[in-house]
Amino acid sequence: MPMTDNSAGKTGAAPEGARARDRLALLTADNASVPLPAGVQAITAILLAVLLIALPWLGLGYRFLSIAITTLYTAIALYGLGLQFGQAGIMSVGHSALMGVGAYASAILSVQLGLGFWTSLPFAMALSAIVGGVIGPPTLRVGGQHYIIITFCFCALFVIVLTNGGTFTGSATGLDVGSVTPLPGINFDKLSNNYYLVLAALFLALAATYLIGNSRYGRKLRAIRENEQLARSVGINVDLHKLGVLMVSGLFAGLAGVLQLYYLRHISPTLFGAFPSLYLALMIMLGGARYLYGPLIGAVVVNFLPEVLNLDPVDSRIAYGVCLLLVILLLPGGVGAGIKNIYCAIAGESETQKQSGGSNGRA
Amino acid sequence: MRQLGLGLTMAAAGLVMALQTARADEELPIGVIAAQSGSFVSAGNTIVGAANLAAQQINDAGGIKVGDKTYKIKLYIRDNRTDVNVSIAAARELVNDIGVKAIWGTETHDFSVSMAKITGPAKVLQFSGNSSLGAVLDDKAIADDGWLHYTFQSEPQExxxxxxxxxxxxxxxxxxxxxxxxxxxxxxxxxxxxxxxxxxxxxxxxxxxxxxxxxxxxxxxxxxxxxxxxxxxxxxxxxxxxxxxxxxxxxxxxxxxxxxxxxxxxxxxxxxxxxxxxxxxxxxxxxxxxxxxxxxxPFPEVKQYFDKYFGLGAAKGPQSSVSLLYYDYFFWYAKALEKVGTIDDPDAVVAELLKSDYKGVVSPVPLVFNKHHQVTFxxxxxxxxxxxxxxxxxxxxxxxxxxxxxxxxx
CATH class of the missing domain: 3.40.50.2300 (Response regulator)
Incomplete structure (x- = not known):
């Protein structure tokens, strides 16, 4: 009997252990390809939209709202980086320089030609996209860490040019602009209106990311990310698509840069240097580049963590480092993946699969 | 019964005195935005140290008598973490959430300029040390409707x-x-x-x-x-x-x-x-x-100042003397408020600062703001x-x- 009992015990423990291992694997897996039910996606989107729209009405104060604006325009730039890195697999650590191109283009158009926010915005976004495309060709020749180093060099070079650009770029002192040109009945000097402006841009970025991610184009980008040679062999124009996604990414960065400029109403080269770029890379890795809400989550974590925990810059960097290590070890797909995995663990993967519609939770 | 009456009388008298004290000690909210962490911490510490000392001395001396009220300075100190976004958020909080009457800071040109775009429209006075403000403090900017009308540069012209x-x-x-x-x-x-x-x-x-x-x-x-x-x-x-x-x-x-x-x-x-x-x-x-x-x-008042400054716990940094670019201006601002007779008329305070002078620790000669809101020493x-x-x-x-x-x- 004891033998049998022991045996039974062993037999019972093995599936239990296996189940635990499965559960852990499920929680820590990169489930970007596991689709979420369409209903869950819709509810998540509606809840998030309601929360973001209601934020100024929650009485959280101007400080909170100010940091929320910073978070949102950072998230817009991250959506560009998310497409480039999460979909096409091209990482950059010079992305804030592309934001700087947009911001400086808009500021220079304002100072030199008197163009306001709305008129300079398309030019600034277009220029960022073009610059994104111009620094793109190296990625056709080199990949991985080599391209990352090139983007870092671009960022450093950009700051040097701005710092020594004389009155045209305002040198290290930078440039000043006025307020966002008001729309009928809407004055953007009011902080909540400024928030809604940036929020509207974020919704556009989210929608564009979702549409690209679920389009043929998105699938081609993911094919390139997974196996460039194979993608080429099946007839995908890899070079064209790589340049294309870098330009789209630049477009997002340009938009974020102009929003940043008109929020601060003063810019200087230090805003677009190596540190801000590294922070963008950190945010995208923390949040999860392959997930629709990953960039937003990354921006929220990095912008609000020092506020919530009252961390000074040194403590913040330590906290970010620890978070990044934890994410790499436990959540390779980022916090976005972790949230999705928790859902999958609760709902059960099979049920998730069964209920799923055509689209999924990734971008 | 007699004891109860006496007790009630004493309690009432105590209540009246407490109310009078409360009325006499109205609060003058003043904001300080400075780097208490990050790469500009040694400059930022001087602003906070100077503000703490000045506020304590003014309050200990009885406060600021404005009209028939006496105000005690209440400092709202915010660490900008050497980050422009945090500086802006702090300025918004101080101006819009708390309603400060003036802000001291910051230590950096970029931050001060971005802050002035918040303090200006809100008619909140801003005292910034950066001499580089001289590049933007022109006739148009300091005009009545200019964006730097309420900003003062507490460092001399470069x-x-x-x-x-x-x-x-x-x-x-x-x-x-x-x-x-x-x-x-x-x-x-x-x-x-x-x-x-x-x-x-x-x-x-x-x-x-x-x-x-x-x-x-x-x-x-x-x-x-x-x-x-x-x-x-x-x-x-x-x-x-x-x-x-x-x-x-x-x-x-x-x-x-x-x-x-x-x-x-x-x-x-x-x-x-x-x-x-x-x-x-x-x-x-x-x-x-x-x-x-x-x-x-060699000046005794300067030595005395630094003894008190460090006595209050201020850090000894490479530029502790910079604290004087902020300290004297608290007293000058207080003097202007007393003269104007209200804390709620920033335009009158600006006008008073521009026509008055103040002799402080910073200079043996009285300080005077020129028409571009800059001092000379x-x-x-x-x-x-x-x-x-x-x-x-x-x-x-x-x-x-x-x-x-x-x-x-x-």
């Missing part, structure tokens, strides 16, 4: 400070060198403040007959030896470490090791910190302070005897009457 510093440095070093110095190298951080300040200082040195080379280093540099070696090759008579005290304290020992020049000038390094760090050089070294030096000043320059850390010879240099040739003053 051409004035550069002029007095250049003159002081050369007059102290010339007798120490074998021949009169002819060639100067200005070594400066390549950021907004560094570019602005050095553009004036180079002109001031040239006006004193110097041939000047400008060498810029990227902000956050820690190994200066390649650039210092290049400077050594230029064979300068004086190397002027300009602007950033923290960087200078890193670069200067490297320069001594390399034997870069026969004499040095360290801007933004107080004699007090030179002594604290036991720095020693076998060549003459000059230091300058804005506006008067911590650690060597002298600079103290000190020389350290070679091979000592604590033997200083100091002189106060008055600013020149006009900008040097090629300097438009802005």
């Amino acid at each position: 051409w004035q400070r550069s002029g007095s510093t250049a003159k002081g440095v050369l007059s102290l070093l010339t007798p120490q060198l074998k021949s009169p110095p002819k060639h100067s190298v200005v070594f400066v951080g390549n950021d907004a403040t560094g570019q602005y300040l050095s553009s004036h200082y180079v002109k001031a040195l040239e006006a004193e007959g110097q041939k000047v080379d400008l060498v810029q280093y990227p902000p956050d540099t820690t190994d200066f030896s390649p650039l210092l070696t290049r400077i050594k090759g230029m064979k300068p008579d004086i190397v002027h470490f300009w602007y950033n005290g923290d960087s200078t304290l890193t670069a200067f020992p490297q320069a001594l090791k390399l034997g870069v020049a026969p004499s040095y000038f360290l801007f933004g390094v107080d004699p007090g910190i030179y002594q604290e760090r036991s720095l020693k050089a076998d060549v003459p070294v000059t230091l300058s302070c804005v506006p008067v030096c911590w650690g060597s000043s 002298a600079t103290e320059v000190c020389m350290v005897e070679p091979n000592t850390s604590d033997q200083f010879k100091c002189a106060v240099e008055q600013p020149p009457g006009a900008p040097p040739p090629g300097d438009n003053g802005g």
Whole structure:
């Protein structure tokens, strides 16, 4: 009997252990390809939209709202980086320089030609996209860490040019602009209106990311990310698509840069240097580049963590480092993946699969 | 019954007194935005230290009597973490959530400019030390409807400070060198403040007959030896470490090791910190302070000020003297409020500040704001005897009457 009992015990423990291992694997897996039910996606989107729209009405104060604006325009730039890195697999650590191109283009158009926010915005976004495309060709020749180093060099070079650009770029002192040109009945000097402006841009970025991610184009980008040679062999124009996604990414960065400029109403080269770029890379890795809400989550974590925990810059960097290590070890797909995995663990993967519609939770 | 009556009477009297005290001690909310962490912490600490001391002294002296009310200063100190976004968020909070009447800070040009775009429309006075504000404080900006109408620059105009510093440095070093110095190298951080300040200082040195080379280093540099070696090759008579005290304290020992020049000038390094760090050089070294030096000043009121400043727990930093760029202005602002008779009329306070003067620790001559909201005062320059850390010879240099040739003053 004891033998049998022991045996039974062993037999019972093995599936239990296996189940635990499965559960852990499920929680820590990169489930970007596991689709979420369409209903869950819709509810998540509606809840998030309601929360973001209601934020100024929650009485959280101007400080909170100010940091929320910073978070949102950072998230817009991250959506560009998310497409480039999460979909096409091209990482950059010079992305804030592309934001700087947009911001400086808009500021220079304002100072030199008197163009306001709305008129300079398309030019600034277009220029960022073009610059994104111009620094793109190296990625056709080199990949991985080599391209990352090139983007870092671009960022450093950009700051040097701005710092020594004389009155045209305002040198290290930078440039000043006025307020966002008001729309009928809407004055953007009011902080909540400024928030809604940036929020509207974020919704556009989210929608564009979702549409690209679920389009043929998105699938081609993911094919390139997974196996460039194979993608080429099946007839995908890899070079064209790589340049294309870098330009789209630049477009997002340009938009974020102009929003940043008109929020601060003063810019200087230090805003677009190596540190801000590294922070963008950190945010995208923390949040999860392959997930629709990953960039937003990354921006929220990095912008609000020092506020919530009252961390000074040194403590913040330590906290970010620890978070990044934890994410790499436990959540390779980022916090976005972790949230999705928790859902999958609760709902059960099979049920998730069964209920799923055509689209999924990734971008 | 009689005891109960007495008790009630005493309780009522106590309540009345408490209410009177509460009425007498109304609160004057003042904001301070400064780096208490991050790379600008040593500059930011001076703002907080000065504000704490000034507020305590004003409150201990009974507060500010405005009309029939007496106000005690309530400081709202916010750490900007050396981050412009946090500075902006803090300014929004102080202006819109708390409703401060004035803000002191910040330590950085970019941050101060972005903050002024919040304080200006809200009609909140802003006292910022940055002399680089001179580049934007023009007629249009300070007009009644201008975006800097409520902003005051508590540092002197840069051409004035550069002029007095250049003159002081050369007059102290010339007798120490074998021949009169002819060639100067200005070594400066390549950021907004560094570019602005050095553009004036180079002109001031040239006006004193110097041939000047400008060498810029990227902000956050820690190994200066390649650039210092290049400077050594230029064979300068004086190397002027300009602007950033923290960087200078890193670069200067490297320069001594390399034997870069026969004499040095360290801007933004107080004699007090030179002594604290036991720095020693076998060549003459000059230091300058804005506006008067911590650690060597012959003026008793200055020594008294620093004793109280550090007594309150302020950190000993390379530029502790900078705290004086913020301290005196609390008293001046209080004086203006008393004169205007209300704390709720910022336009009247601005007008009063522009027509009044104030004699504080910062200057033996009363301070006056010019029409561009800038003040004028002298600079103290000190020389350290070679091979000592604590033997200083100091002189106060008055600013020149006009900008040097090629300097438009802005």
